[in-house]
Amino acid sequence: MxxxxxxxxxxxxxxxxxxxxxxxxxxxxxxxxxxxxxxxxxxxxxxxxxxxxxxxxxxxxxxxxxxxxxxxxxxxxxxxxxxxxKLQRSVDALRADVGARQRQALSHSGDDAGADLVGVLSGATAVHGPGVKLVVDDAKEASTGGDGDPRISSGFSDTGRVRDRDMQRVVNGLWQSGAEAIAINGQRLTALSAIRAAGDAILVDNRPLVPPYTVLAVGDGQRLSSRFQNSADGLYLHALQDDYGIRTAISVENDLKLPAAPTVILRTAQPAGTSAQPNAQKTEKGTS
The missing domain is CATH 1.20.5 (Single alpha-helices involved in coiled-coils or other helix-helix interfaces)
Incomplete structure (x- = not known):
């Protein structure tokens, strides 16, 4: 069924x-x-x-x-x-012509050496001589800084990167140690030069520089080197090397060649015996 x-x-x-x-x-x-x-x-x-x-x-x-x-x-x-x-070559040619005419005019008054000295100190003429070569570079493996780190207060996110304030201290330390002329990566410094930061870049007279930063300083090589390394700014640079891995190397050179500054413009100063301009602009600050 x-x-x-x-x-x-x-x-x-x-x-x-x-x-x-x-x-x-x-x-x-x-x-x-x-x-x-x-x-x-x-x-x-x-x-x-x-x-x-x-x-x-x-x-x-x-x-x-x-x-x-x-x-x-x-x-x-x-x-x-x-x-x-092309414009820079024209500027260099005109600068050389002006310098030659100045020396020719001053040779009659016996002040030719004074004109050359003014050109060297103002950065208006190229110079060469003994001195020191200082190379400052970022750390190989830069570590990101933590909260409250004083090295990141100016906007740099890497503690192992060289900052504008570091280069300011280096340059000022070399001046105080007896340097007579200084250039960074071929950029001649003058009394009106400024080292600043734009983001993570370092600017010298509004020209961006890339590491490594090669600082050439003309002066008494051995004395300049020892005085700088024993100064507060030299010890500061040594501390950056120990604490953050920033790479530095300094050497004494027999003959360094520094170019002239691209432009040397006086905004306020006037030759003695002439009246100042009523609306003259204020002089820019030096390296800050």
């Missing part, structure tokens, strides 16, 4: 039942879950492939435009650099 009851209850096998269900649901809602998941995945892959293909096509179309703009920018920089170099 159980066999007869089972045959009556299941007169159609499962295959016929599934076919009948598909006829009743032509939209596919009655498909097995696995098959529906595969169809959704396939549709997603097709859509992703279409998006990638479209993006690649747009990138290929934009690449020539970007390359052209980049080349135009490079060409413009090269032209401006060449123009600035």
């Amino acid at each position: 159980s066999l007869i009851t089972n045959v009556m209850d299941h007169s159609l096998d499962d295959g016929y039942a599934e076919a009948a269900a598909r006829k009743k649901d032509p939209g596919g809602r009655g498909l097995p879950k696995t098959l529906r998941a595969r169809l959704v995945l396939a549709g997603g892959l097709v859509l992703a492939a279409a998006v990638v293909t479209l993006g690649a096509a747009q990138a290929r179309e934009a690449a020539p435009v970007v390359a052209k703009e980049r080349q135009e920018l490079i060409d413009r920089i090269d032209r401006e650099t060449a123009s600035a170099d």
Whole structure:
């Protein structure tokens, strides 16, 4: 009796039942879950492939435009650099001519040596002579300073980086130790020079410098070296080396060559015997 009851209850096998269900649901809602998941995945892959293909096509179309703009920018920089170099050569030639005329005029009064000394001290003329070479560089692996670290108060996020205040102390220490002329990375310092920071960059007379910072100081080499290293600023530099890994190297040189300053402009001072300008601007501060 159980066999007869089972045959009556299941007169159609499962295959016929599934076919009948598909006829009743032509939209596919009655498909097995696995098959529906595969169809959704396939549709997603097709859509992703279409998006990638479209993006690649747009990138290929934009690449020539970007390359052209980049080349135009490079060409413009090269032209401006060449123009600035030409102007600088003209300035150097005019400065040399003015210096020659000054020496010629002063030779009649016997004050030729005084004119040369003024040019050296003001930075208006190139100089050479014995002195010291001091190289200051960032630490190899600069660590980020923690909260309250005094070395990050001026905006520098790395305690192992050389800051503008560090270079100020180095330069002032060399002046106090007897340096007669100083240049940093080929940039001659004058009485109007300023060492400042712009973000993480160090500026000397508004010209950005990159490490390592090579400081050339003309003077009595051995005496200048020993006096600087024993001074408060020399000890400060030594502490930076010990505490933060800043790299330094100092050596005595027999002959250093320092260029003239690009511009030496007097804003307030006037030659003796002439009246000062009523609206003269204030003189800029020195190295600060």
